[in-house]
Amino acid sequence: MTCSNCAPIEETRTIFSTGRLAAAITMAKEAIRDGILQDVPGGPMSSVIPLSDLNPDGPWDDLLRYRFRCTTCAQVFLLSAETYHGSGGEWAKEPG
Numbered sequence: 001m002t003c004s005n006c007a008p009i010e011e012t013r014t015i016f017s018t019g020r021l022a023a024a025i026t027m028a029k030e031a032i033r034d035g036i037l038q039d040v041p042g043g044p045m046s047s048v049i050p051l052s053d054l055n056p057d058g059p060w061d062d063l064l065r066y067r068f069r070c071t072t073c074a075q076v077f078l079l080s081a082e083t084y085h086g087s088g089g090e091w092a093k094e095p096g
Helices: 018-033
Strands: 012-015 037-039 063-070 076-082 088-093
Antiparallel strands (some): 063 076
């Protein structure tokens, strides 16, 4: 359940192009900068490159997986993408 802090962030976004992936990376970085989300490092299959070092325009690792937590309600969001084969990815609320 989102709160008024994280409600403006899209709950689900299918990533089917490099442009959509770049937009999702930018959205996550801006939300962290604005204090809406905080990066949740580590976890299963997390990306090697920290989000702070990730360029929205690439190059990217073959698999991207980042988790974020709302600084107010602790809702967790997940950004994941498979870039090697171009099968896409998703920005979504993590069930929980």
